[in-house]
Amino acid sequence: GQQLNQSPQSMFIQEGEDVSMNCTSSSIFNTWLWYKQDPGEGPVLLIALYKAGELTSNGRLTAQFGITRKDSFLNISASIPSDVGIYFCAGGYSGAGSYQLTFGKGTKLSVIP
């Protein structure tokens, strides 16, 4: 099956610093999504990307859909304590009428005040 490699697995940063995380795959996707998950909760959608090369922002978050369709990155600028959580990338692929998401293993973000 499709595999997503998400890195880094975890990171500790100072409040106010910028953060970058990425996701790579051996397979192409036609959608890339980024989610944030807090402990004991479901994933919450942050950004959705639909076209290769697309760069999309949502407040302090910026994500890009890689040109090869096999990668995506997420940047968070000027981090704040509430950015703490686990960030998941997800690739979406549609074929034969089917559509589902494949998730990475997550990047755990800790923000030091």
Place this chain on the structure above:
Amino acid sequence: DTGVSQNPRHKITKRGQNVTFRCDPISEHNRLYWYRQTLGQGPEFLTYFQNEAQLEKSRLLSDRFSAERPKGSFSTLEIQRTEQGDSAMYLCASRYTLATNTGELFFGEGSRLTVL
């Protein structure tokens, strides 16, 4: 709140018992998905429905698992003869499809299962 709703949020059961989880999707969404998430992992696809039809099942969905969406609205996921390896967070998600098969999945808060 008009998001995806799941219950119960937490279930503790003894090995061998049956458990059932319910998901109420966002009302206009015609596709409903079930995912399973274990500690330290991302969600893994189990199955999905378009309206009341179950269109795809993962190899993760053993014979002890059954999912239904009888009227194309809410869905249930039943696990029979639970095993300790079934302990996980079970996530439901929904989306609305038009002609294209791309788009966001909106997740519920999950149902955490602990099998003793």
